[in-house]
Amino acid sequence: MRQNYINIMDGLEREKYNSHKKLKEKKMKALVYHGPGKRSWEEMPNPKLKNVGDVIVKITKTTICGTDLHIMKGDVPEVTNGRILGHEGTGIITELGMGVSNFKIGDKVLISCITSCGICESCKKGMTSHCEDGGWILGHTIDGTQAEYVRVPHADTSLYHIPEGVDEEALVMLSDILPTGYECGVLNGKIGPGDTVAIIGAGPIGLATLLTAQFYAPAKIIMVDTDENRLETAHMLGATNMIKNNPIEAINKLTNNQGVDVAIEAVGIPATFDICQSIIKPGGHIANIGVHGKSVNLHLEKLWSSNITITTRLVDTTTTPMLLKTVQSGKLQPKKLITHRFQLSEIMKAYDTFGNAAKEKALKVILFNQ
Ligand SMILES: NC(=O)c1ccc[n+]([C@@H]2O[C@H](COP(=O)([O-])OP(=O)(O)OC[C@H]3O[C@@H](n4cnc5c(N)ncnc54)[C@H](O)[C@@H]3O)[C@@H](O)[C@H]2O)c1
Ligand SMILES: [Zn+2]
Ligand SMILES: [Zn+2]
Numbered sequence: 001m002r003q004n005y006i007n008i009m010d011g012l013e014r015e016k017y018n019s020h021k022k023l024k025e026k027k028m029k030a031l032v033y034h035g036p037g038k039r040s041w042e043e044m045p046n047p048k049l050k051n052v053g054d055v056i057v058k059i060t061k062t063t064i065c066g067t068d069l070h071i072m073k074g075d076v077p078e079v080t081n082g083r084i085l086g087h088e089g090t091g092i093i094t095e096l097g098m099g100v101s102n103f104k105i106g107d108k109v110l111i112s113c114i115t116s117c118g119i120c121e122s123c124k125k126g127m128t129s130h131c132e133d134g135g136w137i138l139g140h141t142i143d144g145t146q147a148e149y150v151r152v153p154h155a156d157t158s159l160y161h162i163p164e165g166v167d168e169e170a171l172v173m174l175s176d177i178l179p180t181g182y183e184c185g186v187l188n189g190k191i192g193p194g195d196t197v198a199i200i201g202a203g204p205i206g207l208a209t210l211l212t213a214q215f216y217a218p219a220k221i222i223m224v225d226t227d228e229n230r231l232e233t234a235h236m237l238g239a240t241n242m243i244k245n246n247p248i249e250a251i252n253k254l255t256n257n258q259g260v261d262v263a264i265e266a267v268g269i270p271a272t273f274d275i276c277q278s279i280i281k282p283g284g285h286i287a288n289i290g291v292h293g294k295s296v297n298l299h300l301e302k303l304w305s306s307n308i309t310i311t312t313r314l315v316d317t318t319t320t321p322m323l324l325k326t327v328q329s330g331k332l333q334p335k336k337l338i339t340h341r342f343q344l345s346e347i348m349k350a351y352d353t354f355g356n357a358a359k360e361k362a363l364k365v366i367l368f369n370q
């Protein structure tokens with residue numbers, strides 16, 4: 001049947017068909033993980049539509065996350081040899097599954113680190129991070145965004161239209177770090193006006209928490225980090241106090257031994273969770289954001305009577321539409337977190353820069369594909 005169809009095509013149609021076929025078989029370049037410590041920028045087949053809800057997006061901008069560095073160290077064993085990394089970025093839709101209704105070819109889109117089907121029990125609860133057919137899958141269990149093209153499943157419920165006139169670089173910060181800081185840190189920590197807040201870790205996540213904490217007018221935001229350059233950035237972004245050494249003593253002194261209303265852990269190691277436990281005020285909230293590879297000691301012998309809450313969360317990105325409006329209006333200026341820019345084809349160099357963040361004074365690197 002298909003053969004007959006081809007036979008009756010006139011010359012022009014045949015030419016169109018062949019060039020379309022060639023396009024489909026085209027190869028692209030992508031950053032591919034080959035086991036701990038091994039990555040390469042190599043040729044891969046262009047992604048193809050698999051399900052009716054899928055789209056193919058041509059990446060225009062992407063970035064590298066601290067979590068990609070965890071993957072490179074071998075800390076995330078579900079990521080297997082041959083996987084294209086990346087779960088952040090913006091792009092243009094080039095192919096559309098039959099079931100996609102909210103987008104069309106040529107639309108500019110923001111990709112979320114969380115894919116959500118919109119109809120499973122978790123999605124209906126707003127806990128899209130635990131979607132039964134999604135969650136964090138891009139650059140994790142399916143190929144990701146550090147490539148010229150990416151397949152995005154459940155496009156209708158996972159992508160966002162980029163409004164006219166909004167800076168795309170700033171929006172890349174909305175794929176992961178801003179919703180993470182806001183949902184896991186600020187919302188879970190229940191930051192309120194006049195609060196004293198401590199954020200342990202001034203990496204991209206800690207700084208995104210610092211930016212979004214200011215929606216709620218806390219009186220003090222104390223940033224703790226061992227990297228002086230990051231503390232300087234924190235100061236520029238609105239932190240009231242920056243602490244490099246002996247954070248527990250310094251925070252006790254600063255708060256007249258009262259402690260803080262909200263302590264946010266944005267590193268992911270036992271030492272920084274311990275700081276949170278030592279500085280929390282009765283009735284306070286400890287909001288954990290960090291990905292932990294080791295168990296921590298929970299000091300219930302001290303905390304059992306303190307009326308505190310401890311929360312954990314994997315980002316859901318359900319606040320992305322709200323955050324997008326704050327970026328659009330200029331209330332939130334996440335572009336300040338971008339320190340380096342590279343062509344997508346220079347991504348190997350970009351990984352080296354981001355991997356030596358302290359030496360290179362790197363926060364977020366933007367990779368652009370033109
Ligand atoms: N819960 C989620 O959904 C989610 C999402 C994204 C990222 N994360 C996690 O959030 C954490 C932070 O991410 P990031 O990209 O900002 O990481 P990052 O590594 O860039 O930043 C961590 C910061 O902690 C500082 N630090 C290290 N040891 C310290 C110590 N003992 N005391 C004080 N500061 C110390 C480092 O100097 C660095 O600036 C990571 O664990 C990441 O995996 C969680
Ligand atoms: Zn990430
Ligand atoms: Zn779902």
